[in-house]
Structure formats: structure tokens, C-alpha cells
Amino acid sequence: MSMKRRVWDIVEVAKPGDVASRTFDIAILALIFLNVIAVIIGSIHEVEQRLGGFLSVFETVSVFVFTLEYLARMWACTMDDKYSNPFSGRLRLALSPMAIVDLLAILPFYLPFIGVDLRSLRVLRLLRIVRVAKVGRYYSSLTLIRKVFRARKEELILTSAMMGLLLVVSSSLLYYCENGAQPDTFSSIPATMWWAVATLTTVGYGDIYPVTLLGKLCASVIAILGIGMFALPTGIIGAGFVEAVQKTKSEPARCPHCGKLIE
Amino acid sequence: MSMKRRVWDIVEVAKPGDVASRTFDIAILALIFLNVIAVIIGSIHEVEQRLGGFLSVFETVSVFVFTLEYLARMWACTMDDKYSNPFSGRLRLALSPMAIVDLLAILPFYLPFIGVDLRSLRVLRLLRIVRVAKVGRYYSSLTLIRKVFRARKEELILTSAMMGLLLVVSSSLLYYCENGAQPDTFSSIPATMWWAVATLTTVGYGDIYPVTLLGKLCASVIAILGIGMFALPTGIIGAGFVEAVQKTKSEPARCPHCGKLIE
């Protein structure tokens, strides 16, 4: 077995019995989790002051490892039938969602070296959290949930569209009701959308709410309609799960007379 | 094919393969979306000041197009068997929900010309957002959701009635509990209904809440009962979806012996 094939086996999700590949998988997963924790605790001022140096070194090492993994994957991918062509195959891999996540996770580290000033682009550091999404590759049990979403895709899209419509209509309605009484809070329809989201999702922070009689009346109707925003997707997804679970179970029955499969 | 029939084919939802009609549909849809966006961003003071003139022209053009579409539909509808009578057929079309929406969407523009002062009726401008509802005509996949609601209609109405009852009873209860301690906030039962809606939908803005021991006790029980306001419609709709999905699947099976349909 060539070294290229061995590298490809290792960077891919381990096959049963491949101890080296499995160890590599677990190590990468652990490094991802440690990176997420580093980003989270690094945002605390006191931790940054105390452990700032250590976290910086840890980040450098992590990015180095992630870069190596990315390059190894890019180099060895031609061993796979899907990416066998040296050029177009590698491009297809580079444009796959997971490879883009991998690139985005290491890119912010290199940008300053090519002249992009990260201090003014601090938000790019956020991309490092994207590394968590790499975990998805190692998790194969998303299948049932993904199947349910795919089967009920059309209804879920339609529900989302109805939510969007409800959002737009209720924002417009409340804007015309409340703009006169609270010109600063309900200053425009987009500003009122913040109220509509808080109400329809039933979060209700309380930073913005109607005070006029008409506004409260409309808001009441909208809040009650908002219950449908929970009931519809929940009902759709629930039915999807019932269906998916029953499908996996129903093995074809045999006719007790002729022994042939029924249905 | 007469011109009248061609016009009718075009203003109606396109049949497969009718490119001109399909282009027309997409153009109208795009215009509706642009109008909604114009209403939304037009409510922002800065945008109104900068783009006010442009938005005004865009509105005039849009209303012109929508008026043409409305008149064309009214003129050509006699080609359809449903509206074949020149007078009663056109009246029936004019009174259909979608035609009323179409009329409401263009009416606010013409009202000032016939003497109605729109400045004192600013809220009528809201009607323009109704144009979004025209999208529904082009979307045929509402069927499953509509079927579920129709099948479970009686239970959903009953649940709504129970919600209404719970709303009235809890408002009355809290009014008697809290009116003494907070005469300004819980000033009457209708005023307390605003609290009841915020609580039963679990929005909870925090602008109005009980402070007395008895009020908090009643409010706790009401809030917990309010969970049923989610659970009941969600369960009903969920069961409706399960049923609808299973119905579409279960094609009648044939008995393997006599070849007749079973069940």
C-alpha cells in the first residue's frame, strides 16, 4: 500500500480496525474541542491577561496541525475514486462544504501575513469557532434527522415562508399602530421587525412592546398566531419522525400460503 | 385562439410550457416582492428622505401595472367556464378573495383622487403589504397543510374556544387579585387581557405582571395551564400530518389469491 493511500486512509474517518486512523480522528476531535474552549475562555478579560501567551502559542500549534491536515488531505485525495483527477478532483474536494470549513478555520491566522490587518477585522477571529463543525464529519448518526428533514423539506420551506410573511405583515401592522405613540422605539418597519421576532418566537425581552390600545390588540392576535410558528414545524417534524421510524421497521411480510412477499 | 383567451391564459397561473405566461407570472411576483421591500425600507426616515422621490415613482409604476393586470383579468375572465357570464361571472370573480386582495392593493393609491384624504388615513397605506398575499396564487403546495387543517378543523376550533375561555377566566381572576395593588396597570379586565395574552403565549414582556401573593399564585397556575395552549394544537396538527402522510401512501393492496382489493 502506497504512502499516499495510507495518508488518505488516516485523514478520512477511520475504517473499523484501523487503530492509527482512529487515534488520529480522536486527536483531531480533541484538538477541535480544546480550540473552542480556548476561544471561549480567551474572551474573558482576566483569562486573556493571565493565559494570553499560552493561548497564543496553543493557537499557533493548533493552526499548524490543522494546516498540515488540510494539505495532507489535498495531496492524498487523488487516491479516492471521487477525486482521482489531480486537478479537477482536488478542486472539487476544495469546494466541498467540509473543506471550506477547514480552510475558513485556519485562514484568519494567515491573513495578517499577507497584509490584511486583523485588528480592524476582529470579527474574523470568530471563524475559528467554525472548527466545531468539523466534528460533523465523524458523526454518522445524523442520518435519521437529515432523512426526516429531507422528506418533509417542502412543508418546512413553506412553513418558513409563512413565518416570513407573518413577520413582514405583523411588523408593518405594529409600525403603523405604534409609530405615533413611540416614534423612537417603533421608528421604522425594519426596527419593528425586532419586536416581531421577539414576539413570534415568544422570547419577549421587554425592551420594545406596544402601549396603545390598537397596538396591544394587534400584538395579541399576532402573539397567538405565533403559537402556530411552534405548532406547525413541530407537527411536521413529528410526523416525519413517526414515518421514518415506521419505515425502518416494516420489513416485507410473507404470504402464509404461497410464501411470496406481500406488499 | 382569440386575444381574450390569450390574455386570460397569461394572467392566470402558467400552464406547463407556456413561456410567455410563465414570464408574466415571474415578473408580477418580482414586482410584488420589490413593492414589499419598498414599503419596508420606505418606512426608514433616512431612506424616505434620500429615495423618497424614486420610491414614489416606483409606486406609481407598480400600481399602474397592478391596475392593468386587474382590469385584464376582469375583462378576459369570461373565457373561463366558471366566470362565463359577462355580468354575474365578473361579479363572482370580483368578490373572490384573491380579487379583493388585488383591489385592496391598488385602492389606496386612487383614494386621494376621489377626495379621500390619505394623510389622515395613513394606516391605509398598509394595505399595499397585502400584495404579498398574491403570491399564494402561484403556490400550489399549500395543499398538504390546508388538508391537515381541514381534517382537524373541529378540534382546532374547539382548542381556540378553550384558549378564549382560558383568556377570559384568567383575565378576570388576575383583575380581582391585582386591581387593588396595581390599580393603574391592572385597571380593568380588558387591560388585564394584555397580561393574559403575554403570559399564555409565554411571551412575557415584563411590562405587566402580578405582585401580590394571590396574584402570583393564580398567575403560576395560569402559566402552567398555558403550556397546554402549545401542546394541544401541536399534538392535533402533528396527528393530522401523520394521518395525511399515511393516507397518501397507503394505496389499496391486492389479495394475492383472488386478485381483489383488500381493505
Add this chain to the structure above:
Amino acid sequence: MSMKRRVWDIVEVAKPGDVASRTFDIAILALIFLNVIAVIIGSIHEVEQRLGGFLSVFETVSVFVFTLEYLARMWACTMDDKYSNPFSGRLRLALSPMAIVDLLAILPFYLPFIGVDLRSLRVLRLLRIVRVAKVGRYYSSLTLIRKVFRARKEELILTSAMMGLLLVVSSSLLYYCENGAQPDTFSSIPATMWWAVATLTTVGYGDIYPVTLLGKLCASVIAILGIGMFALPTGIIGAGFVEAVQKTKSEPARCPHCGKLIE
């Protein structure tokens, strides 16, 4: 047909075709709704000042009608096989939930005459709202919902018990976490229960919330567990509806061979 039997037929829910009884039912229902509206708008100070006299007369008339109906039902009930015994039958009717509601709805009006001062017992006026519950007698379609609740009764009770346990445990936990930092707000475990209800039902008014790190940590876990407070009853009720709907459908199948019913 004796007059007693006719009276009983009229006060009971109308049989199909009995016009007089049906008219009576509708009149009583209308009177109940008008009474609820009178209680609601009577609580508004301005309405009370303007229409106080009229509402008072309306209440007297209503109570007179409801009293007549109550007495007629009590007198005529012996015509029904269930309540045929003049004494024990009438007692059984008087102790049925609906008759108690009827009595509670008229009692507050008579109490002042027997010396009970209603001014100090203003809350008793609330009982008049109970008249709404009389509507339930005329509504026979509660059956499916009631069947679902009865079938899943045990699981719903268990879920309620788990909610109660979660309520007690989270209140205790937060009390010990927050009492030091906010001795006035989190003053005792019962006081903290108000917080627990607002959090577990996700109402979250914002009048009481943890501020310490430990308190926020515990509250986060509790709030996430609280999602189960929605998911469990919703799932149970949903499954109950699926089951109930399937049961009403599945008519017994016939064996294609011997023609006898299967299952």
C-alpha cells in the same frame, strides 16, 4: 306528554327537530355570552360610570332567568331515568359539576340578602364568569380531546408530577444560589417558586432573575430542562391523537377466505 317532561326536554340539550328546545338553548347561550361581556366591560371604570345602572338591571334580569332555569331543571329532572327518585335523584343532579356551576353563577347575587356583605367579598363577583362553563353542556365535540386525555391520563399525571418535582428542586437550588446576592427578591423558597414558574414555562417577565455566576449556571440548566416541560406533554398528547384518529378509522377487516371479521 306531560308538562314536566316537556320542561325537561326544553332545559336539556335539544334533540334534533325540537325547535322550542333549540331556541331555548340558543337564548341561554346568548345570555351567557352577554353576561360575560357585561362582567368584562363593567370592569372598565368609564363604562361602569356611564352604563352602571343598565348593567345592574341586566344582571338582575339575567340572574332571574338563570334561577328560573335552575329551578325548572331541579323540578323536572325526575322525568329522566338517571334522576327518577324525587329526593336522591335531585340531590345527585344538584351535586353534578354542571349544576354546581349553575348554582355558583347565581349565588353571588343572593348572598347579600342573607346577610353576607359582598363589598368585602368582591372577589365572589368573579363567580359570574363561571357561567361561560355552562356552554360546555351544549358542546358535544369535546369527546375526542377528552378521550385522548383519558387514554394518556397516567402519563400526563406523571409528567405533571415531574414538573412539580422540577419546580421544587429548581426553586430550592436557586434560593440557595441567589439568596445571598438578592435577599429581597429571592427571599424564600416559595418566593423563588415564582421565578421557577416564569422560567420553566419560558414566560420570563424579567422581574426576578439570577445575577450570580452559580445562579445563572443553575438557571441555564433548569431553563433547558424546562424545554422538556413542553416536549413531554406535547409528545404524549400528540401520540394520543394519532392513536385516537387511527382507532376511529380502522374498521374491522374481513378475512378474504372465510368472510369472518379479523381482529
Add this chain to the structure above:
Amino acid sequence: MSMKRRVWDIVEVAKPGDVASRTFDIAILALIFLNVIAVIIGSIHEVEQRLGGFLSVFETVSVFVFTLEYLARMWACTMDDKYSNPFSGRLRLALSPMAIVDLLAILPFYLPFIGVDLRSLRVLRLLRIVRVAKVGRYYSSLTLIRKVFRARKEELILTSAMMGLLLVVSSSLLYYCENGAQPDTFSSIPATMWWAVATLTTVGYGDIYPVTLLGKLCASVIAILGIGMFALPTGIIGAGFVEAVQKTKSEPARCPHCGKLIE
């Protein structure tokens, strides 16, 4: 029957017909409930001042009874086949969850005697509330709920993981959006997690919310995604219940001809 066996029968959940054991079970349950009530009302300052002495005596007596029960169980457990070995059997019982709960419930009372100062460890008094969990032993109907959770375990864990991921990502996102505008409230990613929990569970106290345009935009998307946090577990659990209910029903049918089981 030896005394040891009789003691074991009594401390265990009663077998049908064993009156003494059943009386003991009910007495212990009542004592647990009274203890919970004592902890709850004992936290009210006025009650503590008035009934402090009585509650203290009641606690001493309760702990005495619970200690006796714990020791009796430990002594007699060798009568059970599962714990027959005098040493390893007793150790296995002592390490079972319920026995640990029993120990934790009485431990705080004894700690001061062995030198641990409870005044500085006031939070340990909380452990007394754990006594409630002992009720679980007497309740055998948890089975269906437990079965559903076990059957859908994998999906629920995955959903929890997705919630955790959503929590981390949204906290990071909002931290970078809002830290500039509100450095005190959104001071770090862990501090922002408090916001994320309040939003994703739709509690929304209103003590912390975004004020910048970008922050509100991100928060809106996150709040809407948070609906899935209800829909997914609810759908999964609902499907689990449907499946569990159908399984208990579908007893194997017998073929009417050959008498063999079908399906």
C-alpha cells in the same frame, strides 16, 4: 420466615397483599413530603422565627427515621439474591443511585458532629430536598416514558449536541457583535452564553439583549433557529410515544386458516 427477610420485605416496595410493608411505604412517602414542605416553608424568615424550634425537632426525628431505614436496608439486603454476599453485595447496594440519594439525604445532619461546619456550607442543606427523589422507587409507571427515552436515546443525544453547538456558536457571534456597544453586559463569551440560553429557550428575561443592528439581526436568526430546539425534541419524543403505544397494542395476529402467527 426469618426476621431479616421480613425487614427486607418491609423496606422494599410492598408486594400485593403485604399490609405492613404497604403501611411502611406510605408512612415513608408521607414523611418525605412533609420534609420537603418543612424545607420550603422553613426558608421563609417569619416561619423560621416562629416554628424554627418545631421544624428543628421534626428534622431530627425525620433524619432518625431515615437513618434507621437506611441501616435496616443495609443490614437486610443480603436476603436478596442480587446482594447476597455480605460484603460486595452491601457495597453494590450502597453504590446504587437510590442508596446514594438516601445517604445524601441524611448526611448533612451528621456532618457538624464530625467537625464539618455547616454554617459555612449552608448549601449542603439543599441535599435534604433530594429526599423527594426517593419517591421514584415507589413509582413503577415511569416505564413508558423511560422506554421512549431509551428507544430514541441516540436522537435525543444528537439533538442535545446540536443545542450545545448552537449555544456556543450564537454566544460567540453575539459577543463579537455586541461587545463593542455593551462591554459590561456582553463582557465575554461565557457571559454571553447567559443571553443565548435565555433566547434559545425563549425565556427572555430582558436583563441582557442586543442593541446594535448587527446584533439584533444575528439574534433574530438565532431566536428563530431556537424554535427548532423545541420542535426537534418534541417531534422525536412524540414519535417515540406513537411507536411505544403501537407496540404495546400490536399483539401478533393468528392466521385464521393454519392457526400460525402472522407477522
